[in-house]
Amino acid sequence: MPNKTLPNREDIAPEFKWHLEDIYPNDDLWEKDFKAVGGLIEKVESYKGKLGESAKTMLEAFRTQEDLNRIDEMVFTYARMRRDENNANPVYQALTDRSESLSARVQAAISFFIPEILSLPAETLEQFRKEEPGLELYRFALEEIYRQKPHTLSPAEEQIIARAEEVTQAPANIFTMLNNADLTFPPIKDEEGNEVEVTHGRYINFMESKDRRVRKDAFASMYSAYRKLINTVAATYNSSVKKDVFYARVRQYPSALEASLFNDNVPLEVYDNLIKTVRNNIDKMYRYVALRKKILELDELHMYDLYTPMVKEVKWEVPYPRAIEMVQKGLAPLGTAYIQTAAEGINSGWVDVYENKGKTSGAYSWGPYGVHPYVLLNYQDNLNNVFTLAHEMGHAMHSYYAYREQPYIYAHYKIFTAEVASTVNETLLIRHLLDTVSERDKKLYLLNHYLEQFRGTVFRQTMFAEFEKITHEKMEAGEALTPELLCQIYHRLNVDYYGPDMVVDDDIKYEWARIPHFYSAFYVYKYATGFSAATSLAGQILEQGDQAVTRYLDFLKKGGSDYSLNLLRAAGVDMTSPQPVQEGLDVFAKLLDEFEKHVNS
Incomplete structure (x- = not known):
C-alpha cells in the first residue's frame, strides 16, 4: 500500500486500466x-x-x-x-x-x-x-x-x-459526489509513524492492522468526517427513503419493501425469514465475538477490532498477479472454458485495478450488452481483495454468459441471482485454499477469513436489511427520520447483533451514513440470501462434479429469462424456504468448531 497520497489517474500503468475504448x-x-x-x-x-x-x-x-x-x-x-x-x-x-x-x-x-x-x-x-x-x-x-x-x-x-x-436520482447522485469527490478524512500515522492519508480504499487495510492504535485512529478518522456532515447525509438519505415510499404509494404497493421485492417476484416471507432466521441464530455471532475477544487477548473488544486477523503472526500480502493465479486455481471446478474466458478477460482490459485520486470507491462489475463486462477494483495487496476479485469476476462471467446466450431483452439478470454467481466464486476459492494450504497459521487465517465472510455477508448485511426495513416503516408511519433517530436505530442494531462481549463504540452509530447501498433500497438482503444459496450450490459443484457444474453454467446462461426463484430452483436450491439460510449458519457454527480446534492444537 502506498504511504503518501494517492496517484493521479494518468500515473496508473495502462495494463492496470480497463479498456472503455x-x-x-x-x-x-x-x-x-x-x-x-x-x-x-x-x-x-x-x-x-x-x-x-x-x-x-x-x-x-x-x-x-x-x-x-x-x-x-x-x-x-x-x-x-x-x-x-x-x-x-x-x-x-x-x-x-x-x-x-x-x-x-x-x-x-x-x-x-x-x-x-x-x-x-x-x-x-x-x-x-x-x-x-x-x-x-x-x-x-x-x-x-x-x-x-x-x-x-x-x-x-x-x-x-x-x-x-x-x-x-438526486439523493443517490448527491451522496455519490459527497462520498467520492468531496469527503476527506484526517490523516493518521501508520505502524511506522509515517503520516498517511485515510481513504475508502485503504480503510479496511487500516482495520486489519496488527497495531491497535492504527485501527482506532483510522476508525476515529473515518467517522469524524461523517459526524461533521451528519445533518447533510441524513437529509440526503431521508430524501431517498421518501422517494421509495412515493413510488410504492403511487403504484399501490402495501409498502416500499414489497414494491422492491415485487420486481424480483420474491415473496415478503423471503425477506422476513432471513431476518428471523439470523436473529434465531444470533447466539452463533455472540460466540464468534467472544472467541475473537479471547484470541486477541483484549479486556474489551471494540468495533475497530472486528477486522484484524485473529491469527496475529500471519501477514499474507498478495500482489495482484498472484491474486489472479489464486482465483484461477480456486475456480478450476467450474471447468476449463470458464477459467480460460475469465483469464482472457482479465488480460484484455476488463479490469480497472488500482485506486487513484477521485476514483469511485469499492468494487463493481458492469458493462453494456454487446461489448463485454468490466470490473472496477481499488486493489490493495491483501486476501480480502483477492476475494473481491473472485466476487466481481463472478458477476462478470454471469454477464458474459448471459450476454452471449440471451437476446437483449433477457440478458440482464436480477440482482437476486447476481449475488449468487459472485458468491459461488468466493466460496469455491475459500474451499480450495482451505484444502491446499498446509501451514497451520495460514489455515487459521483462512478460517478466520471465512468466518468473517459469514459475519460480513450474512449477519452484517442482514443487519443492514433490518435497518432499511425499520427506516422505511417509520417513514411510512409518518415519523421523521432525524439524524438522532437514524443513529439511535443503527446503534441499537449493533448492540443486538454483536452481543454482550462487544463494546459498541458511540461512533459506530454514524456508520449508516457511509453505506452507498442504502441508496438502492432493499438491495443488501440479496447478499445474505445469495451467500446462502451459493454455499449450497458450491457444495453441490464440489460433491457432484460435472452434473452440478452443468446445472450451474445453465443458470448463468439463462440470464433474466425466468424468475429468479425459478432459475435457482433449476440450479439446485430452493430459496422460498428458510432452510438454505439455516444450513449456511450451521456451516458457520462448524467453522467456529474447526477454528477452535486448530487454535487449541
Missing part, C-alpha cells in the same frame, strides 16, 4: 450514439396508440424499443464508467449528466408501452402470437408485463413518473 474508441462516437438515441426516441414514440393494430406492428415496436434501450445503455454506461475513473473530471461529469437526462427521456418515451399492452384484450395478444412467430420470443416478457398490471398506471401517469426519474 471497447465501448467507444473516442468521445466523438459516443456523441454519435447520443444523437442516435434521440432519433430512436422519435421512432418509438411513433408507435404510441398503434400497438394493437397488428402483430407486425407490435413486433416492430418491441424491436425498436430494444434498440433504443441497448444504445441508451451503452451511452449511459460509458459516461458513468468514465466518470468513475475520476469523479472530479468535469468532462465526464458533464457526459454523465447528459446521459442521465437522456435516459430519463428514454424512459418517458417508452412509458406508454406497458399500459398500452395492458389495455389490449388477452385474446388479441394470443392471436398476434399465432400470426407472428417473432413474438414468441416475448412470451415471458409479456407474462411479466401482465404480472405488473395491478401496479401499472395510465399512459399519461406513467409518462409523468418516467420524467420524474431524473429528479428522483
Whole structure:
C-alpha cells in the first residue's frame, strides 16, 4: 500500500486500466450514439396508440424499443464508467449528466408501452402470437408485463413518473459526489509513524492492522468526517427513503419493501425469514465475538477490532498477479472454458485495478450488452481483495454468459441471482485454499477469513436489511427520520447483533451514513440470501462434479429469462424456504468448531 497520497489517474500503468475504448474508441462516437438515441426516441414514440393494430406492428415496436434501450445503455454506461475513473473530471461529469437526462427521456418515451399492452384484450395478444412467430420470443416478457398490471398506471401517469426519474436520482447522485469527490478524512500515522492519508480504499487495510492504535485512529478518522456532515447525509438519505415510499404509494404497493421485492417476484416471507432466521441464530455471532475477544487477548473488544486477523503472526500480502493465479486455481471446478474466458478477460482490459485520486470507491462489475463486462477494483495487496476479485469476476462471467446466450431483452439478470454467481466464486476459492494450504497459521487465517465472510455477508448485511426495513416503516408511519433517530436505530442494531462481549463504540452509530447501498433500497438482503444459496450450490459443484457444474453454467446462461426463484430452483436450491439460510449458519457454527480446534492444537 502506498504511504503518501494517492496517484493521479494518468500515473496508473495502462495494463492496470480497463479498456472503455471497447465501448467507444473516442468521445466523438459516443456523441454519435447520443444523437442516435434521440432519433430512436422519435421512432418509438411513433408507435404510441398503434400497438394493437397488428402483430407486425407490435413486433416492430418491441424491436425498436430494444434498440433504443441497448444504445441508451451503452451511452449511459460509458459516461458513468468514465466518470468513475475520476469523479472530479468535469468532462465526464458533464457526459454523465447528459446521459442521465437522456435516459430519463428514454424512459418517458417508452412509458406508454406497458399500459398500452395492458389495455389490449388477452385474446388479441394470443392471436398476434399465432400470426407472428417473432413474438414468441416475448412470451415471458409479456407474462411479466401482465404480472405488473395491478401496479401499472395510465399512459399519461406513467409518462409523468418516467420524467420524474431524473429528479428522483438526486439523493443517490448527491451522496455519490459527497462520498467520492468531496469527503476527506484526517490523516493518521501508520505502524511506522509515517503520516498517511485515510481513504475508502485503504480503510479496511487500516482495520486489519496488527497495531491497535492504527485501527482506532483510522476508525476515529473515518467517522469524524461523517459526524461533521451528519445533518447533510441524513437529509440526503431521508430524501431517498421518501422517494421509495412515493413510488410504492403511487403504484399501490402495501409498502416500499414489497414494491422492491415485487420486481424480483420474491415473496415478503423471503425477506422476513432471513431476518428471523439470523436473529434465531444470533447466539452463533455472540460466540464468534467472544472467541475473537479471547484470541486477541483484549479486556474489551471494540468495533475497530472486528477486522484484524485473529491469527496475529500471519501477514499474507498478495500482489495482484498472484491474486489472479489464486482465483484461477480456486475456480478450476467450474471447468476449463470458464477459467480460460475469465483469464482472457482479465488480460484484455476488463479490469480497472488500482485506486487513484477521485476514483469511485469499492468494487463493481458492469458493462453494456454487446461489448463485454468490466470490473472496477481499488486493489490493495491483501486476501480480502483477492476475494473481491473472485466476487466481481463472478458477476462478470454471469454477464458474459448471459450476454452471449440471451437476446437483449433477457440478458440482464436480477440482482437476486447476481449475488449468487459472485458468491459461488468466493466460496469455491475459500474451499480450495482451505484444502491446499498446509501451514497451520495460514489455515487459521483462512478460517478466520471465512468466518468473517459469514459475519460480513450474512449477519452484517442482514443487519443492514433490518435497518432499511425499520427506516422505511417509520417513514411510512409518518415519523421523521432525524439524524438522532437514524443513529439511535443503527446503534441499537449493533448492540443486538454483536452481543454482550462487544463494546459498541458511540461512533459506530454514524456508520449508516457511509453505506452507498442504502441508496438502492432493499438491495443488501440479496447478499445474505445469495451467500446462502451459493454455499449450497458450491457444495453441490464440489460433491457432484460435472452434473452440478452443468446445472450451474445453465443458470448463468439463462440470464433474466425466468424468475429468479425459478432459475435457482433449476440450479439446485430452493430459496422460498428458510432452510438454505439455516444450513449456511450451521456451516458457520462448524467453522467456529474447526477454528477452535486448530487454535487449541
